[in-house]
Amino acid sequence: MEMKKAINTSGAPAAIGPYSQAVEANGFVYVSGQLPIDPLTASFAEGGIQAEARQSLTNIKNILAEAGLGMDNVVKVTVLLADINHFSAVNEVYAEFFHAPYPARSAFAVAALPKGANIEIEAIASR
Secondary structure: OOOOEEEOOOOOOOOOOOOOOEEEEOOEEEEEEEOOEEOOOOEEOOOOHHHHHHHHHHHHHHHHHHOOOOHHHEEEEEEEEOOHHHHHHHHHHHHHHOOOOOOEEEEEEOOOOHHHOOEEEEEEEEO
C-alpha cells in the first residue's frame, strides 16, 4: 500500500524545487504553496494583488481537480503576504472561491516570497 501519492497537473505551474504540486496521504491532499504564476505563460498574473490572489487560488483549484476534489473539500488554508495591507483585497477574491462553512485559515506577513511574489497560498483538502 502506497503511503503517499504525488499529484501533478499542467493546470498549475510546475514545482520550482524538489517538491510536488500536492501530495495525497491518508485521505488528505496537501497542496504546496502556490505563487500567482499562470501556467500558460510561466509569468506572474498581471493586474495587482487581486489578480495574483485569483491566480494562486486557481492553481490550487486545478491541482485539487486533478485529485478529483474541489474547493469545498478544503479544510485549511495558509495565506502568505509580502504586504499585510493587501489582506482586505485578498479576502474579496478569497470569497469568490470559498463558501460557508469556510475552511480554517491563517494569514501571515512575511519578509519575502520566492521569485519576489506578493502572495503564496497553500491548502489542505479532505476526501
